[in-house]
Amino acid sequence: MAVELEPVSATKGQAYCPYSKFRVGAALLTDNGCYFKGCNVENACTNLGLCAERTAITKAVSEGHKTFKAIAIASDMEDKFISPCGACRQVMREFGSKWDVYLTKPDGTHKKMTVDELLPISFGPDDLSMKKINN
Ligand SMILES: O=c1ccn([C@H]2C[C@H](O)[C@@H](CO)O2)c(=O)[nH]1
Ligand SMILES: [Zn+2]
16 A cells, blocks of 8 residues: 555454454544554444544544545455545545555455545535625
8 A cells, every 4th residue: 555554454343343243444544654453333222323534534534633644444244445434534634635545355456546436526514614695
């Protein structure tokens, strides 16, 4: 991989996924070279489950990191690159459109995409600075 995102495949081992049994790991690389790892964390109240990507991003932001170079995502799917859900794409986009997302397979192959490619014509923080109604 162009950037060192190997921690990602180990991280899926931490996944808490008793309901889906679908393990996902993410490794987020900040602009200043720090890694934040994340796994999916499910819940008996299904809609409270959190994806690996958002776990990693939330960990980074809560430790003071908001500029990201790349995130890699890993699952156990042998024949398909794991692809982030819509909610995670929007959370990634909050921190810019021009950084990289590495979709991986267990054999170590990957597909590299930008946040903008995964979520084109997006709504982001700048849009909120546009003129708003007064109510
Ligand atoms: O990119 C993805 C796709 C799915 N999941 C999780 C959510 C849920 O816990 C399980 C099945 O959807 O996988 C992630 O963490 N990241
Ligand atoms: Zn997600």
